[in-house]
Amino acid sequence: MAKKTSLKRSTHGMINIDPLQRGGILTPKAREALAEWGDGYSICDFCPGKLEEIKKPPIHNFVYDDLPTFLGVDHARVTNGARESIFAVMHALSKKDGCVVMDGNAHYTSLVSAERAGLSISQVPVSDRPEYKIDPEGYADILEKKQNSGEKVVLAVLTYPDGNYGNIVDAKKVSTICHEYEVPLLLNCAYSVGRMPVSAKDLGVDFIAGSGHKSMAACGPVGVLGISEQYHDLTLKRSAYNKNKEIELLGCTARGATIMTLIASFPTVVARVAEWDHEVKKARWFSKAMGDLGMHQMGDNPHNHDLMFFETPVLYEISKHAKKGRFFLYKELKKRKIHGIKSGLTKYFKLSTYGLSDDDLRYVINAFDDIIATTV
Amino acid sequence: MAKKTSLKRSTHGMINIDPLQRGGILTPKAREALAEWGDGYSICDFCPGKLEEIKKPPIHNFVYDDLPTFLGVDHARVTNGARESIFAVMHALSKKDGCVVMDGNAHYTSLVSAERAGLSISQVPVSDRPEYKIDPEGYADILEKKQNSGEKVVLAVLTYPDGNYGNIVDAKKVSTICHEYEVPLLLNCAYSVGRMPVSAKDLGVDFIAGSGHKSMAACGPVGVLGISEQYHDLTLKRSAYNKNKEIELLGCTARGATIMTLIASFPTVVARVAEWDHEVKKARWFSKAMGDLGMHQMGDNPHNHDLMFFETPVLYEISKHAKKGRFFLYKELKKRKIHGIKSGLTKYFKLSTYGLSDDDLRYVINAFDDIIATTV
Numbered sequence: 001m002a003k004k005t006s007l008k009r010s011t012h013g014m015i016n017i018d019p020l021q022r023g024g025i026l027t028p029k030a031r032e033a034l035a036e037w038g039d040g041y042s043i044c045d046f047c048p049g050k051l052e053e054i055k056k057p058p059i060h061n062f063v064y065d066d067l068p069t070f071l072g073v074d075h076a077r078v079t080n081g082a083r084e085s086i087f088a089v090m091h092a093l094s095k096k097d098g099c100v101v102m103d104g105n106a107h108y109t110s111l112v113s114a115e116r117a118g119l120s121i122s123q124v125p126v127s128d129r130p131e132y133k134i135d136p137e138g139y140a141d142i143l144e145k146k147q148n149s150g151e152k153v154v155l156a157v158l159t160y161p162d163g164n165y166g167n168i169v170d171a172k173k174v175s176t177i178c179h180e181y182e183v184p185l186l187l188n189c190a191y192s193v194g195r196m197p198v199s200a201k202d203l204g205v206d207f208i209a210g211s212g213h214k215s216m217a218a219c220g221p222v223g224v225l226g227i228s229e230q231y232h233d234l235t236l237k238r239s240a241y242n243k244n245k246e247i248e249l250l251g252c253t254a255r256g257a258t259i260m261t262l263i264a265s266f267p268t269v270v271a272r273v274a275e276w277d278h279e280v281k282k283a284r285w286f287s288k289a290m291g292d293l294g295m296h297q298m299g300d301n302p303h304n305h306d307l308m309f310f311e312t313p314v315l316y317e318i319s320k321h322a323k324k325g326r327f328f329l330y331k332e333l334k335k336r337k338i339h340g341i342k343s344g345l346t347k348y349f350k351l352s353t354y355g356l357s358d359d360d361l362r363y364v365i366n367a368f369d370d371i372i373a374t375t376v
Numbered sequence: 377m378a379k380k381t382s383l384k385r386s387t388h389g390m391i392n393i394d395p396l397q398r399g400g401i402l403t404p405k406a407r408e409a410l411a412e413w414g415d416g417y418s419i420c421d422f423c424p425g426k427l428e429e430i431k432k433p434p435i436h437n438f439v440y441d442d443l444p445t446f447l448g449v450d451h452a453r454v455t456n457g458a459r460e461s462i463f464a465v466m467h468a469l470s471k472k473d474g475c476v477v478m479d480g481n482a483h484y485t486s487l488v489s490a491e492r493a494g495l496s497i498s499q500v501p502v503s504d505r506p507e508y509k510i511d512p513e514g515y516a517d518i519l520e521k522k523q524n525s526g527e528k529v530v531l532a533v534l535t536y537p538d539g540n541y542g543n544i545v546d547a548k549k550v551s552t553i554c555h556e557y558e559v560p561l562l563l564n565c566a567y568s569v570g571r572m573p574v575s576a577k578d579l580g581v582d583f584i585a586g587s588g589h590k591s592m593a594a595c596g597p598v599g600v601l602g603i604s605e606q607y608h609d610l611t612l613k614r615s616a617y618n619k620n621k622e623i624e625l626l627g628c629t630a631r632g633a634t635i636m637t638l639i640a641s642f643p644t645v646v647a648r649v650a651e652w653d654h655e656v657k658k659a660r661w662f663s664k665a666m667g668d669l670g671m672h673q674m675g676d677n678p679h680n681h682d683l684m685f686f687e688t689p690v691l692y693e694i695s696k697h698a699k700k701g702r703f704f705l706y707k708e709l710k711k712r713k714i715h716g717i718k719s720g721l722t723k724y725f726k727l728s729t730y731g732l733s734d735d736d737l738r739y740v741i742n743a744f745d746d747i748i749a750t751t752v
Contacts, residue, residue, distance in 0.1 A: 005434040007405070007640055009412050011421050024416015029383070031414060036385050038410050038637070040400015040589030040596045045387050045715065058381040080456045080597060083626045091492070111617040112626050116467070121617075213416030213632055220416045220632030221456060221597075241487040241497075250459045250488050256589055256596030258634070261414070264383055339421065 011339045015360050018340030019163070019307040019352035023195050023215035026261060033264035034219055037257040044255065049244045051252035051259075052077065062263050070270065071208050072199030073226030075236065077246075078212075078254045078262065082190040083109035085209035085225035088248040089186055090117040090155060092235045098154040101142050101183070103134045103169065105162030110188060119154065122146070130298045130311075132165045134158075136173035143181040153181070158205075159188045160198070164350065165299030166191070166307030175204035184231060190214045191307055193224065194269050195354060196276040200226050207231065212258065217265035222258035272355075279306050282361060283353045289365045293372060298348075306354035312347065318375050319346040328375060336367045387715045391736050394716030395539070395683040395728035399571050399591035402637060409640035410595055413633040420631065425620045427628035427635075428453065438639050446646065447584050448575030449602030451612065453622075454588075454630045454638065458566040459485035461585035461601035464624040465562055466493040466531060468611045474530040477518050477559070479510045479545065481538030486564060495530065498522070506674045506687075508541045510534075512549035519557040529557070534581075535564045536574070540726065541675030542567070542683030551580035560607060566590045567683055569600065570645050571730060572652040576602050583607065588634065593641035598634035648731075655682050655730060658737060662729045665741045669748060674724075682730035688723065694751050695722040704751060712743045 016022065026034065037043055037057070046056045052063045059078075067076035079085045086109065090100065094117045102110050104126035114121050124138035139156060146153050156178045161168045171187055178185040184206035192198050193210030194217065200208045206228045213220025227235050236246045245251035254262070283306045287297040294314035297303060315329055322328035330343040341349045353361055392398065402410065413419055413433070422432045428439045435454075443452035455461045462485060466476065470493045478486050480502035490497050500514035515532060522529050532554045537544045547563055554561040560582035568574050569586030570593065576584045582604045589596025603611050612622045621627035630638070659682045663673040670690035673679060691705055698704035706719040717725045729737055 005432075005437065007409050007412065007433055007636065009418060009421065010432070012412075018417075018421075020417045020420055021415065024418075026414050026416075031411070033383050034410055034414050034633075035407070036383065036388075038402050038407060038595050039397065040402075040587075040592075040594060041394075041396045042385060042400075044396055045385065045394075046719075056381075056386070057383060061381065080460075081631070084456075087626055108615075108618045108621060109627055112615045112621055112623055115615055115617060116623045116626065211416075216416075218416055219414050219634075221630060221634065222632075239484075239488045239491055241491060242484045245484060245488055247488055247492045250463055250492065251485055254597060255457070256598075256634070257410075258595075258597070258632070260383065343422075 014337045014339040015356065015364060016340050017338065017351040017353070017356070017364060019191070019350055020214065021340065022306065022352040022354035023191070023217070024213045024220065025217060025355070026219060027217050027265040027268045029264040029268065030217055030219065030261040033260040034257050037260040041255060042257065043260060051255060057260060058263065059259060062266065066266060067224060068226070071193065071210070071224065071226035072201040073208060074229040075227040075232050077225045077236070077249060078259050079223040079225050079249065080253050081221040081223040082188060082209045082211040082214065083113060084253070085223050086110055086157070086186065086188060087113040087116060088225065089207050089235055090114055090119060092237070092248050093154040093184070094119055095152050095154055098152045099146065100155050100157060101139060101146070101153055102157035103159050103162065105132065105134060105164060105167065106157060106159045107163050107188060107190065110157050110159065130296070131301070132167060132299055134167065134169045136170050136177060139174050140177045143177065143183060147181060153183045156183050156185045157188060158185060160192055161305045161307065163191060163307065165309045166303065166305035167299045168304045171203040171205060179204065191305070195273065195279070195306070197273050200228065212262045216262055216269050218262040219258050222254045222262050279354060280304055282356070282358070283308060286353045286361050286365065290368070293365070293368055295368070306352045307350060308352070309350045310348060312349065314372055316347040318372065322375055329371065332371045332375060333367065338364055338367055390713045390715040391732065391740060392716050393714065393727040393729070393732070393740060395567070395726055396590065397716065398682065398728040398730035399567070399593070400589045400596065401593060401731070402595060403593050403641040403644045405640040405644065406593055406595065406637040409636040410633050413636040417631060418633065419636060427631055433636060434639065435635060438642065442642060443600060444602065447569065447586070447600065447602035448577040449584060450605040451603040451608050453601045453603070453612070453625060454635050455599040455601050455625065456629050457597040457599040458564060458585045458587040458590065459489060460629070461599050462486055462533070462562065462564060463489040463492060464601065465583050465611055466490055466495060468613065468624050469530040469560070470494055471528050471530055474528045475522065476531050476533060477515060477522070477529055478533035479535050479538065481508065481510060481540060481543065482533060482535045483539050483564060483566065486533050486535065506672070507677070508675055509543060510545045512546050512553060515550050516553045519553065519559060523557060529559045532559050532561045533564060534561060537567055537681045537683060539567060539683065541685045542679065542681035543675045544680045547579040547581060555580070567681070571649065571655070571682070573649050576604065588638045592638055592645050594638040595634050598630045598638050656680055658732070658734070659684060659729045662737050662741065666744070669741070669744055671744070682728045683726060684728070685726045686724060688725065690748055692723040694748065698751055705747065708747045708751060709743065714740055714743055
């Protein structure tokens with residue numbers, strides 16, 4: 001048996017600026033749903049044989065009506081996470097000697113998904129510091145080469161935004177290019193769906209992967225998958241052994257409280273997405289305030305997302321002489337009840353301003369100011 | 377937006393005899409963990425880059441120490457469910473034109489997993505009513521044929537017990553046979569691990585798949601996977617793109633409160649497994665009491681598991697004339713605050729006695745008695 005270790009979370013009550021966690025904080029309704037549906041397989045009380053068909057609780061409505069409308073797609077499913085959505089699509093589309101083209105800023109899970117699906121990977125190069133940009137034309141370059149060499153590109157992936165710099169690429173341009181080469185495009189929206197407006201139809205993309213626990217105020221792991229009509233039959237193919245069950249979903253996916261928190265938070269999530277402009281404004285204010293303290297935001301600038309990457313030479317200099325060395329920043333922030341920057345980082349780090357109040361953001365800026373001014 | 381539909385669970389406070397749900401009821405400690413770790417990605421506060429390596433909360437201890445000991449395996453992982461464990465193994469072992477041999481009582485997810493992994497399926501036949509038995513020698517018959525025809529059997533699967541009759545096959549015999557043909561054996565323990573003692577080493581099996589939400593008092597979806605040393609490298613192969621991440625797990629699996637409820641319930645689960653004999657005794661008492669009312673338990677008899685399948689001609693006869701027709705039983709049970717038998721079933725159904733008190737079981741028997749005596 002395990003040693004007696006605490007099952008308490010030590011970061012409760014702190015200001016959390018971890019990009020991974022800002023969009024996944026439960027709403028009060030989701031907290032209620034979590035308690036209500038916590039027991040294993042509770043959602044299956046009245047299951048007619050398929051997760052999406054459950055009407056009580058209202059999973060059917062959510063999957064067939066609310067979610068497709070929200071994502072701007074023809075069909076939607078709830079999965080165990082964005083990576084599971086991505087893998088399901090890649091696996092369904094996979095061919096012998098097939099290949100995926102993805103942005104150079106892609107999340108590791110896109111690479112591992114392709115690897116698991118037996119697909120080779122070509123990446124669109126990222127521009128140099130400080131912007132780390134993906135040029136949509138980079139997709140054309142690779143797809144042209146692949147076409148000429150006869151390689152089978154089964155899917156293109158664009159990370160929207162990426163998880164390092166929070167850069168938002170012109171997805172419409174990328175989808176237009178991909179379709180010229182008859183390659184479907186999947187948008188990895190783990191950091192966008194649930195934070196900012198995203199419509200597959202408006203952007204012309206064929207698939208959308210989103211994350212419930214990352215950006216839709218849900219208890220994880222849970223994700224969403226949007227699919228265009230054209231790829232419905234291929235992606236959601238039914239089992240030859242059980243006509244009710246979709247092969248790539250292994251029948252049922254988020255068969256528990258995770259889907260119920262997603263549903264419970266959904267009205268709040270729809271409402272908060274409409275406030276996205278305000279989130280961008282806050283992020284830009286924060287970026288400028290950090291710049292004034294000698295910490296420079298990389299990536300798109302002005303920035304278009306709450307996830308931001310900063311180079312912080314001023315903190316790095318301090319770390320060289322600080323008593324705690326490179327751990328000084330983590331300790332100083334912890335002292336001030338701020339969490340979310342990995343322990344040991346001082347040269348650069350990423351953070352998120354998502355959903356934080358102006359007061360909290362000012363408090364964080366003042367904390368950095370104070371740390372820079374007082375740490376010896 | 378969805379119509380205003382309730383997110384309340386209507387079956388709270390009822391006696392639940394649904395086999396799917398009896399083993400997944402949260403312990404008080406799991407309820408605490410659910411609230412504590414409900415926010416998306418909360419467990420990643422101090423992540424060093426891999427789910428299993430997280431020491432705070434104590435996931436590392438659980439995955440590397442507690443779980444392997446409990447399952448009697450060399451290596452263990454937490455997955456998104458038993459089906460995801462099964463698919464991960466099949467996908468890792470899959471070969472072109474490969475085949476899986478499984479029992480004829482296998483759960484649909486074993487079939488869909490094989491289908492998704494591109495493997496054909498051969499099933500060991502099930503004996504006729506009333507026992508629906510799997511003869512271990514059936515594995516030898518099929519494996520012998522496959523060997524002679526040169527077909528590549530990449531894996532054998534035994535459902536332990538199966539989810540229809542709750543039959544327990546001699547897994548040791550099956551594993552010995554499989555190993556004679558150099559085929560690894562996976563035990564699908566969705567209905568056993570967390571209820572009854574199961575040791576991969578004692579049974580000689582190579583893989584164990586278990587379900588947190590079905591049998592380990594956890595919030596779903598979450599599962600466990602046990603792996604013998606021999607298959608460690610193949611099943612848990614690391615990504616070429618990110619050496620920290622295991623391909624078949626897409627990096628991290630149960631990245632949320634689901635794993636924390638599993639960990640929180642674990643001491644209680646370990647303790648309850650030791651009381652298994654008492655559970656079998658209760659099941660046998662119940663089976664006999666049902667028999668006395670004219671409802672006959674199929675499968676192993678005397679029975680060795682809490683999951684039981686009953687043929688109930690006496691209820692079927694009533695349904696022919698009852699006011700509500702075939703829905704009478706569901707309504708009558710609901711009236712008596714008993715849940716878990718699918719609406720519309722009267723000819724046969726399955727149920728579970730797991731974790732129910734003697735008083736509750738007597739109450740259920742009396743309810744059936746009363747329904748039979750009074751329904752017109």
